[in-house]
Amino acid sequence: MSRLDASELAHRLARNAEAVCRRYLSNGHREGRYWMVGDVRNSPGRSMFVRLTGPDSGKGAAGKWTDAATGEHGDLLDVIRESCGLVDFADVAKEARAFLSLPQREPQASERRRTIQPAHIGSPEAARRLFAMSRPIHGTLVEGYLRRRGITSLHGTGSLRFHPRCYYRPDEHSATETWPAMIAAVTDLDGRLTGAHRTWLDPDGFDPIRLGKAPIGTPRRAMGDLLGNAVRFGMAGEVMAAGEGIETMLSLRMALPDMPMVAALSAAHLSAILFTDTLRRLYIVRDDDPAGDGAMATLIERASDDGIEAIALSPRLGDFNEDLRILGPDMLRADLRAQIAHRDVARFMAEAA
Numbered sequence: 001m002s003r004l005d006a007s008e009l010a011h012r013l014a015r016n017a018e019a020v021c022r023r024y025l026s027n028g029h030r031e032g033r034y035w036m037v038g039d040v041r042n043s044p045g046r047s048m049f050v051r052l053t054g055p056d057s058g059k060g061a062a063g064k065w066t067d068a069a070t071g072e073h074g075d076l077l078d079v080i081r082e083s084c085g086l087v088d089f090a091d092v093a094k095e096a097r098a099f100l101s102l103p104q105r106e107p108q109a110s111e112r113r114r115t116i117q118p119a120h121i122g123s124p125e126a127a128r129r130l131f132a133m134s135r136p137i138h139g140t141l142v143e144g145y146l147r148r149r150g151i152t153s154l155h156g157t158g159s160l161r162f163h164p165r166c167y168y169r170p171d172e173h174s175a176t177e178t179w180p181a182m183i184a185a186v187t188d189l190d191g192r193l194t195g196a197h198r199t200w201l202d203p204d205g206f207d208p209i210r211l212g213k214a215p216i217g218t219p220r221r222a223m224g225d226l227l228g229n230a231v232r233f234g235m236a237g238e239v240m241a242a243g244e245g246i247e248t249m250l251s252l253r254m255a256l257p258d259m260p261m262v263a264a265l266s267a268a269h270l271s272a273i274l275f276t277d278t279l280r281r282l283y284i285v286r287d288d289d290p291a292g293d294g295a296m297a298t299l300i301e302r303a304s305d306d307g308i309e310a311i312a313l314s315p316r317l318g319d320f321n322e323d324l325r326i327l328g329p330d331m332l333r334a335d336l337r338a339q340i341a342h343r344d345v346a347r348f349m350a351e352a353a
């Protein structure tokens with residue numbers, strides 16, 4: 001499809017912006033000239049707003065949207081792509097035309113011959129399809145799992161989704177099982193999904209030993225291209241926090257709700273995360289083990305070479321989720337306030353200033 005065709009589709013959608021929002025962002029509602037919703041993937045909430053009226057282009061154009069929690073922005077074609085879990089732009093355009101009741105263009109011969117190929121197991125494409133098949137975490141087992149681990153503030157968690165029957169195979173000689181799972185999107189610096197992380201969950205309750213994870217041998221597994229990439233919460237600017245685990249970083253956000261953070265998923269991948277050009281100060285969230293110490297040392301050296309100030313954040317117990325669950329949010333907040341730079345207290349911990 002030509003750029004002109006895409007632009008015309010976007011303009012036609014913008015002229016029907018409220019109808020588009022009611023169809024594809026049904027968990028939101030209208031407030032004045034805006035449609036308010038949790039994110040572009042149709043999660044409940046209020047951080048994303050779509051302009052319903054305005055000029056066809058330029059500043060204040062109808063159909064343009066911004067997510068205040070993540071910094072994401074785009075047009076209504078992006079809304080259709082993300083809310084429907086589509087990957088190829090041809091599929092986005094087809095869905096848009098169907099909504100607008102436009103005539104479908106005849107596919108070229110090469111397109112008629114093209115068929116959907118199965119994605120290789122563990123590939124980035126398999127990860128993209130898995131994430132697209134999953135749904136927002138609101139009201140699901142994932143939300144309950146996180147809350148039972150003390151993580152009650154779930155703003156800006158559009159990178160997490162829920163899959164009710166995610167495949168799990170203990171080894172190559174075993175039969176495939178299905179368990180509910182938390183699916184996390186692994187993305188690069190440009191926001192492209194390169195992989196996914198799965199945490200299989202116990203549907204029968206929250207065991208204090210497994211902490212809600214499924215009773216299987218390896219309840220956490222990653223797939224796709226992970227090196228340099230991460231699960232992201234918020235849009236990194238001059239300041240960012242980086243650590244290993246998803247639950248660890250979400251625990252930190254209980255005390256630092258406005259600080260952008262990334263979960264690299266392992267000590268090895270933490271030491272290899274890529275930095276944005278805007279980054280000036282990096283908080284390295286340390287796990288209390290030898291692998292965590294090694295990752296921290298490597299990351300401090302890399303940051304120093306790039307002129308980035310690196311500050312380590314250390315838990316009292318094994319990790320910050322243990323601190324949150326056992327010591328409580330007030331103690332966690334006090335400990336972090338003493339460790340972060342003074343100039344970041346008011347910026348990221350306004351409620352504790």
